[in-house]
Amino acid sequence: MKGTFLGEFEEVVLLAVLVIEDEEAYANTVRREVEKHTGRSINLSAIHSALYRMERKGFLNSELAAATPRRGGKKKRYFKVSGQGTNALNEARRVRESFWKLVPITKLQGGVS
Amino acid sequence: MKPPKLPLLLLRLIAGRQILEELEGDLYEDFLDNLELKGYRKARNIYIWTALCSLRPYILIHNKENRKLKFIDMITYHFKMAIRNMLKHKTFSAINISGLAIGIASSLAILLFVLDQSIKDDFLPNKDRIYRLESSIERAGKIGHSASHHGYLMPAIADNLPSIEAYVRMNKSNETIVKDNNGSPELIEEDFISTDPDFFKIFGFEAILGNSKEWLKEPDEVIVTESAAKRHFGDTNPIGKIIQFSDEYTKPKRITGVVKDPPGNSSIQFDFIATTEGLFQPDLSFKSMFSMSTPVYILLKPEIDPTYVSSRIAPELKKHTDKKSITESTYKLSSFNELKYNIEVSDKIVKAVDRRVIYMFSIIAIFIIALAIINYINLTSARSIQRAQEVGVRKVSGASRGTLLNQFLMESFLTCIIALPLAILLLELIIPYFEIILEQKLFFNYKTNPLFIGALLGGVALIAFIAGFYPALILSRFKLSHFMKGSFEHSSKGALLRKILVIFQLTFSISLIIGALLVQNQLEFIRKKTLSYSPEHIIVVKGHFGQFSRNYKTIKERMNQVSGVTKVSVASASPGDDFYGSMRTKAIPVSIVNYFVDEDYFDIFNLKVTDGSSFNPKADSLSSHVMINQALAGVLKEENPLYSTAYRFRGRNNSKIIGIVEDFHFESLHSEIRPVVISPASSMTPALSQLIIKVETESFDQVVSDIESIWNEFHPLDIFNYQFLDDKLDRQYSAEYKLSKIFGLFTMLAIFISSLGLFGLSTHIAQVKVKEMSIRKVLGASFHQIIVLLGKQVYLLVAISSLIAIPIAYYSISQWLQDFAYSGGISSWAFVLTLGICIALTSLTTGWHTIRTARTNPAESLRNE
Numbered sequence: 002m003k004g005t006f007l008g009e010f011e012e013v014v015l016l017a018v019l020v021i022e023d024e025e026a027y028a029n030t031v032r033r034e035v036e037k038h039t040g041r042s043i044n045l046s047a048i049h050s051a052l053y054r055m056e057r058k059g060f061l062n063s064e065l066a067a068a069t070p071r072r073g074g075k076k077k078r079y080f081k082v083s084g085q086g087t088n089a090l091n092e093a094r095r096v097r098e099s100f101w102k103l104v105p106i107t108k109l110q111g112g113v114s
Numbered sequence: 115m116k117p118p119k120l121p122l123l124l125l126r127l128i129a130g131r132q133i134l135e136e137l138e139g140d141l142y143e144d145f146l147d148n149l150e151l152k153g154y155r156k157a158r159n160i161y162i163w164t165a166l167c168s169l170r171p172y173i174l175i176h177n178k179e180n181r182k183l184k185f186i187d188m189i190t191y192h193f194k195m196a197i198r199n200m201l202k203h204k205t206f207s208a209i210n211i212s213g214l215a216i217g218i219a220s221s222l223a224i225l226l227f228v229l230d231q232s233i234k235d236d237f238l239p240n241k242d243r244i245y246r247l248e249s250s251i252e253r254a255g256k257i258g259h260s261a262s263h264h265g266y267l268m269p270a271i272a273d274n275l276p277s278i279e280a281y282v283r284m285n286k287s288n289e290t291i292v293k294d295n296n297g298s299p300e301l302i303e304e305d306f307i308s309t310d311p312d313f314f315k316i317f318g319f320e321a322i323l324g325n326s327k328e329w330l331k332e333p334d335e336v337i338v339t340e341s342a343a344k345r346h347f348g349d350t351n352p353i354g355k356i357i358q359f360s361d362e363y364t365k366p367k368r369i370t371g372v373v374k375d376p377p378g379n380s381s382i383q384f385d386f387i388a389t390t391e392g393l394f395q396p397d398l399s400f401k402s403m404f405s406m407s408t409p410v411y412i413l414l415k416p417e418i419d420p421t422y423v424s425s426r427i428a429p430e431l432k433k434h435t436d437k438k439s440i441t442e443s444t445y446k447l448s449s450f451n452e453l454k455y456n457i458e459v460s461d462k463i464v465k466a467v468d469r470r471v472i473y474m475f476s477i478i479a480i481f482i483i484a485l486a487i488i489n490y491i492n493l494t495s496a497r498s499i500q501r502a503q504e505v506g507v508r509k510v511s512g513a514s515r516g517t518l519l520n521q522f523l524m525e526s527f528l529t530c531i532i533a534l535p536l537a538i539l540l541l542e543l544i545i546p547y548f549e550i551i552l553e554q555k556l557f558f559n560y561k562t563n564p565l566f567i568g569a570l571l572g573g574v575a576l577i578a579f580i581a582g583f584y585p586a587l588i589l590s591r592f593k594l595s596h597f598m599k600g601s602f603e604h605s606s607k608g609a610l611l612r613k614i615l616v617i618f619q620l621t622f623s624i625s626l627i628i629g630a631l632l633v634q635n636q637l638e639f640i641r642k643k644t645l646s647y648s649p650e651h652i653i654v655v656k657g658h659f660g661q662f663s664r665n666y667k668t669i670k671e672r673m674n675q676v677s678g679v680t681k682v683s684v685a686s687a688s689p690g691d692d693f694y695g696s697m698r699t700k701a702i703p704v705s706i707v708n709y710f711v712d713e714d715y716f717d718i719f720n721l722k723v724t725d726g727s728s729f730n731p732k733a734d735s736l737s738s739h740v741m742i743n744q745a746l747a748g749v750l751k752e753e754n755p756l757y758s759t760a761y762r763f764r765g766r767n768n769s770k771i772i773g774i775v776e777d778f779h780f781e782s783l784h785s786e787i788r789p790v791v792i793s794p795a796s797s798m799t800p801a802l803s804q805l806i807i808k809v810e811t812e813s814f815d816q817v818v819s820d821i822e823s824i825w826n827e828f829h830p831l832d833i834f835n836y837q838f839l840d841d842k843l844d845r846q847y848s849a850e851y852k853l854s855k856i857f858g859l860f861t862m863l864a865i866f867i868s869s870l871g872l873f874g875l876s877t878h879i880a881q882v883k884v885k886e887m888s889i890r891k892v893l894g895a896s897f898h899q900i901i902v903l904l905g906k907q908v909y910l911l912v913a914i915s916s917l918i919a920i921p922i923a924y925y926s927i928s929q930w931l932q933d934f935a936y937s938g939g940i941s942s943w944a945f946v947l948t949l950g951i952c953i954a955l956t957s958l959t960t961g962w963h964t965i966r967t968a969r970t971n972p973a974e975s976l977r978n979e
Binding site for chain 2: 027028029044045046047050054057068071072073075076077078
């Protein structure tokens with residue numbers, strides 16, 4: 002199903018939003034979370050792009066929050082994972098696990114060098 | 115610590131307001147975080163980089179609050195308004211567009227020509243190290259320059275001047291080759307450069323067949339270009355083939371190599387490269403009788419100062435000779451890059467274009483564009499009054515001044531964008547004509563050069579901006595309150611500027627008209643005034659050196675029998691030739707030109723013998739008899755040199771001066787009349803290379819074909835090479851004719867653009883003043899009074915412009931005329947005629963509207979009030 006497909010990066014970003022949802026997920030916090038878990042350094046603009054794209058796809062809802070002085074008086078946008086977003090995450094997980102079940106354990110051994 | 119502002123500007127331009135706020139906030143927060151952790155420099159760099167990375171398409175689309183962007187919206191809106199406005203005022207739009215199109219097209223044509231000059235020879239790898247040797251010497255108080263040097267000059271000194279890497283002696287000539295088409299010979303004329311082996315070392319023309327280092331070592335070798343090889347030998351391998359020449363003095367030559375054709379932007383053009391036989395003599399020296407002079411081109415080693423080398427030449431020469439003409443000359447190395455502009459010293463190899471002509475063309479190009487821009491500015495700002503309403507309403511609805519500025523600039527951009535393709539189309543139409551005038555193909559291909567196209571678009575945008583800015587400023591300045599009060603109607607501020615601009619336009623056009631007329635006048639003067647004969651009735655048949663040495667009497671007799679031919683003369687030269695060769699003798703301080711002619715020459719050219727007698731037609735004149743012209747008589751020391759035998763003009767013995775001839779113009783009027791010695795034909799028969807035939811007939815074609823058949827009887831292996839003398843004379847002034855034609859062309863264009871402007875302006879005046887005139891009419895003004903009222907302004911402008919233009923034109927033309935030793939002067943009729951043309955054109959362009967306005971029925975124009 003095109004449009005509901007979740008890219009790898011999108012999946013990670015979506016998961017990050019899910020994890021920090023309660024303590025207000027916006028671009029900067031999402032990035033920190035993603036960097037923490039993947040160990041990669043990510044440009045803020047990539048996070049922006051993913052967030053706004055997924056919002057358009059309907060995986061995320063958002064609302065504006067008040068401005069703070071630390072932001073130079075600019076408002077920020079908080080993101081929340083929507084029902085559709087949760088479904089997409091579940092679907093992605095299901096696909097992966099159905100694969101994982103099929104992979105023989107022996108084939109995974111010795112893969113790391 | 116604050117982040118830089120610049121990166122955000124782009125973001126602000128394209129992002130919607132809401133998303134922009136969020137992005138900016140996030141970026142700022144990120145910047146502060148990084149500032150604490152990594153310091154200012156790093157934080158700033160990350161900030162800039164992130165801002166640039168944020169320029170992604172989604173920020174255009176993602177705009178919840180206002181899905182369509184304001185920026186794009188306004189552009190489409192302005193675009194729509196501009197198109198509507200242009201369609202509404204079709205006349206003005208047409209004037210603006212066509213003016214700009216013509217302006218751009220003609221400037222582009224000139225630009226292409228100028229560009230061609232600047233990219234001449236840019237393919238030559240060594241061109242910055244190539245020089246031409248030039249010498250100058252003072253003779254009779256005048257400094258004479260020369261690019262030709264004694265054949266032994268370079269061999270004598272080259273060994274002692276190690277800075278010289280290589281040198282060549284070069285000559286260019288036109289040879290007739292006999293191509294053998296299976297028994298039926300065909301004659302083909304080809305350009306030959308005869309030179310030394312190092313030619314290919316200096317000018318890196320690419321070899322196709324053969325090794326260029328081995329070429330031209332033997333005297334009979336010749337190298338051929340790719341296309342000439344194809345012409346003569348088709349697709350067969352030309353190496354080793356022999357080419358035959360039509361004249362018996364040139365030995366057959368053997369092809370040993372093939373080079374690529376010289377590119378179109380090469381100064382050096384040729385079909386064949388051959389050795390210079392005369393220069394191959396092993397015993398060549400300054401003493402040898404044979405002294406062929408040729409241009410010399412030198413390749414210096416890298417980073418050698420040419421002035422140092424040239425200063426060493428004269429001292430080196432003193433070791434070899436004491437000939438004053440050689441040792442007392444001043445030598446100079448002229449950079450190859452400069453030769454294309456050097457008209458003072460020239461050779462047959464590199465064609466030079468006067469740098470002043472290039473400057474003049476560039477100025478004309480800029481001015482023509484300026485004319486078109488002025489049209490736009492004048493018409494648009496003049497109409498601002500009519501558009502005040504529109505501006506007022508827009509302002510009330512909330513348009514800011516910036517928005518209005520954008521809108522009007524958009525209109526000028528649109529005008530230019532429509533004009534551009536028209537201009538390109540026009541350019542393609544004028545290029546063939548332009549190439550005919552220039553007598554050269556334009557080399558630069560602008561269509562495939564992205565840099566040129568980029569610059570063109572940039573230039574057009576600049577034109578649009580210049581043209582649109584002032585009207586936009588004026589238009590956006592209107593205030594609704596002024597409009598309501600009615601105080602905008604007769605603002606005189608803009609009117610003054612418009613008048614100045616019109617005066618500028620008219621001044622330029624009037625100067626051009628006067629200039630074109632005076633150039634024409636000088637050319638007429640050259641053609642008609644100075645000649646004592648009518649050149650259109652004289653045919654010159656040219657042969658090579660020695661062509662008629664054996665049969666000149668019989669061939670003359672046969673030609674005389676052709677019906678329509680009234681007189682025939684055999685001679686060494688005819689008017690319009692480069693002089694046949696000058697000489698110097700010890701007793702006479704100036705160099706003298708030698709002509710060999712028979713007795714009929716004087717009749718054909720109407721030369722008056724002022725003293726003594728002409729050559730005796732009955733008996734063969736004694737070969738020791740000569741005639742001289744008055745210029746020479748003035749130089750000789752005797753009061754009356756007639757019958758003097760004190761001078762040796764030729765050969766071993768002194769000659770007797772039997773007659774003095776009135777001065778006559780044989781060379782172009784650029785130079786003064788030289789001292790001339792005229793010797794009888796029989797005294798040096800190989801020099802007789804021309805038949806001069808006077809024709810009195812209605813059917814020239816018949817005479818020419820009769821002459822040709824006689825020619826073929828005598829010289830079947832030579833090309834019948836004939837010319838009417840008037841054509842030949844015109845060729846002397848080909849640079850001037852080119853100039854006058856181009857002048858004429860651009861004058862027409864300038865006049866056309868200016869007339870468009872006047873027409874537009876008069877249309878506007880008529881529209882604005884129609885009510886005023888109607889009221890005047892109602893109050894009793896007559897038709898004539900109204901015509902005068904409407905017209906006087908325009909004619910006043912014409913008068914002021916003429917006053918400015920006349921001195922400008924007078925000055926420039928008198929400068930140009932200084933190039934001629936003899937000029938027809940500046941006649942006042944050109945100024946009168948120009949004034950007449952101007953008044954006629956003004957009346958033509960403005961008359962229609964003036965009369966229509968004056969005749970308008972007041973009831974019609976006033977009924978709306």
